[in-house]
Amino acid sequence: xxxxxxxxxxxxxxxxxxxxxxxxxxxxxxxxxxxxxxxxxxxxxxxxxxxxxxxxxxxxxxxxxxxxxxxxxxxxxxxxxxxxxxxxxxxxxxxxxxxxxxxxxxxxxxxxxxxxxxxxxxxxxxxxxxxxxxxxxxxxxxxxxxxxxxxxxxxxxxxxxxxxxxxxxxxxxxxxxxxxxxxxx
Amino acid sequence: xxxxxxxxxxxxxxxxxxxxxxxxxxxxxxxxxxxxxxxxxxxxxxxxxxxxxxxxxxxxxxxxxxxxxxxxxxxxxxxxxxxxxxxxxxxxxxxxxxxxxxxxxxxxxxxxxxxxxxxxxxxxxxxxxxxxxxxxxxxxxxxxxxxxxxxxxxxxxxxxxxxxxxxxxxxxxxxxxxxxxxxxx
Numbered sequence: 001x002x003x004x005x006x007x008x009x010x011x012x013x014x015x016x017x018x019x020x021x022x023x024x025x026x027x028x029x030x031x032x033x034x035x036x037x038x039x040x041x042x043x044x045x046x047x048x049x050x051x052x053x054x055x056x057x058x059x060x061x062x063x064x065x066x067x068x069x070x071x072x073x074x075x076x077x078x079x080x081x082x083x084x085x086x087x088x089x090x091x092x093x094x095x096x097x098x099x100x101x102x103x104x105x106x107x108x109x110x111x112x113x114x115x116x117x118x119x120x121x122x123x124x125x126x127x128x129x130x131x132x133x134x135x136x137x138x139x140x141x142x143x144x145x146x147x148x149x150x151x152x153x154x155x156x157x158x159x160x161x162x163x164x165x166x167x168x169x170x171x172x173x174x175x176x177x178x179x180x181x182x183x184x185x
Numbered sequence: 186x187x188x189x190x191x192x193x194x195x196x197x198x199x200x201x202x203x204x205x206x207x208x209x210x211x212x213x214x215x216x217x218x219x220x221x222x223x224x225x226x227x228x229x230x231x232x233x234x235x236x237x238x239x240x241x242x243x244x245x246x247x248x249x250x251x252x253x254x255x256x257x258x259x260x261x262x263x264x265x266x267x268x269x270x271x272x273x274x275x276x277x278x279x280x281x282x283x284x285x286x287x288x289x290x291x292x293x294x295x296x297x298x299x300x301x302x303x304x305x306x307x308x309x310x311x312x313x314x315x316x317x318x319x320x321x322x323x324x325x326x327x328x329x330x331x332x333x334x335x336x337x338x339x340x341x342x343x344x345x346x347x348x349x350x351x352x353x354x355x356x357x358x359x360x361x362x363x364x365x366x367x368x369x370x
Contacts, residue, residue, distance in 0.1 A: 003285070004322050042324050058322045063248065066290040100188070104293075105251040137189050137243045137322050139227050 005059040006042040007133050009090060009145065011035070012051045017088060017182040025166075027094070027176030036090070036182060038147075055092055057133025057145040064111050069118050076125035085129060085149035088182040089158065092135075092142035099173035100136075115168035124161040127154040142176065190244040191227040192318050194275060194330065196220070197236045202273060202367040210351075212279070212361030221275070221367060223332075240277055242318025242330040249296050254303050261310035270314060270334035273367040274343065277320075277327035284358035285321075300353035309346040312339040327361065 011019065011030070015037025022032055033052035039045075048054050065073070099107065111117050121130070128150045136143040150158055162179075165171060196204065196215070200222030207217055218237035224230075233239050250258070284292065296302050306315070313335045321328040335343055347364075350356060 004324065006324060058324075060322050061285050063289060065288055067288045070288050100246050103250055103252045103255050104248060108289075134322060137245050137319060139189065139191060 003059055003061070005040060007057055007059065007145075008039040008046060009055045009057075009147075010037045010039060010046050010048070010051045011053045011180075012037070016185060018185045019180060020183050021179075021181040023179040023181070025177035025179055026174055030092070030178050030180070035185065036180070055090075055135070055142065055145055056138055056140055057135040058138065059131060060134050064108050065118060069112075072122060073118070073125070076122065078126045078129045080129045080131055080147065080149055082129065082149070082151075084151040086184040087152050087155060088147065088149040088184070090180040090182065091146045091148070091162075092176075092178050092180075093144045093146070093174055094142045094176035095144075095173045096175045110170050110173070115165075115170035117165065117168065117170055120161055120164050120168075124157050127151070127157050128161070188244055188246070190225060192242055192244065192330075193224040193231060194240045194242075194332075195222045195224060195231050195233070195236045196238050196365075197222070201370055203370045204365060205368050206364075206366040208364040208366070210362035210364055211359055215277070215363050215365070220370065221365070240275075240320070240327060240330055241323055241325055242320040243323065244316060245319050249293050250303060254297075257307060258303070258310070261307065263311045263314045265314045265316055265332065265334055267314065267334070267336075269336040271369040272337050272340060273332065273334040273369070275365040275367065276331045276333070276347075277361075277363050277365075278329045278331070278359055279327045279361035280329075280358045281360045295355050295358070300350075300355035302350065302353065302355055305346055305349050305353075309342050312336070312342050313346070 011033035013034050015035040017036040017038070019033055019036055022030055031052050037046065046054075062070070102110070112119070128148050131147045133145040133147070134143075135145055148158060196218035198219050200220040202221040202223070204218055204221055207215055216237050222231065231239075247255070287295070297304070309315075313333050316332045318330040318332070319328075320330055333343060
């Protein structure tokens with residue numbers, strides 16, 4: 001994978017994923033659509049005209065993870081697209097201006113020391129695979145798009161982690177969040 | 186200033202700045218041009234067709250600065266565009282894949298604890314004003330574009346800081362760097 005990797009999530013009538021549900025968690029939701037296509041690479045061609053909505057992000061360098069944490073993640077995490085991973089969830093999130101006004105050490109303190117974001121996420125490995133896309137600097141409506149995939153029998157593990165993360169101090173800075181549930185077509 | 190702020194540096198025949206010199210520091214240089222225009226805002230219209238080159242970046246949240254460091258910077262730094270600041274320098278920099286493969290704590294350690302990037306920069310305040318633009322996630326040829334402006338009599342302060350930064354461990358990860366010297370027209 002070439003990093004930074006540009007990715008476009010295109011909702012409409014075609015794509016490898018059927019949208020089973022769009023849940024509005026915080027703030028404005030996204031319009032309903034039948035299917036979602038995932039286009040990778042900045043030169044990837046897609047018909048934005050036909051789309052109900054398009055969200056764009058870039059897989060980039062990590063912003064908070066330390067060496068020790070990356071080693072722990074890499075020893076357990078699985079790639080996206082395993083044959084068994086027929087369920088996926090896309091979660092676009094926007095954080096408040098207050099979050100972005102914090103300095104790096106203040107954000108890290110809330111993110112991990114106080115909210116245990118990485119440690120909570122590790123509990124879902126290796127069953128749930130994950131990829132983070134940064135959107136804020138692209139002028140997008142959300143700051144992050146996180147994609148998860150897993151086998152249907154591991155949906156409970158995913159849901160547990162999601163509940164735990166949303167109860168953290170970090171999530172008090174989330175001012176828009178939508179949950180898009182998907183099944184492989 | 187609305188952050189993230191998208192900025193395009195357009196080299197060609199028109200613009201508020203005359204290009205007095207383009208110095209190739211490391212790697213491939215940029216073509217010579219007569220003038221440089223600075224366009225702010227993503228909706229800003231410019232004729233890229235007429236340009237010799239265009240570099241784009243985004244003023245975004247800081248990635249390394251701590252609260253203590255930001256307070257020290259903010260107590261001394263001046264805004265861009267002071268009437269006396271008739272000299273400017275644009276420095277596009279790309280860092281190596283080795284840099285980007287490091288974790289946040291490893292990059293911070295090299296950036297400040299070992300290379301004293303922030304402390305060296307503070308020595309040029311308030312005479313030299315500075316703005317950092319992030320480019321890597323936009324798919325640009327450089328990772329960062331830094332813009333400096335200052336009065337002609339303070340050129341020595343700027344040059345001193347530049348020499349000091351280029352001698353740091355951090356600069357061993359720079360694999361392309363160009364220095365564009367400008368005079369207000």
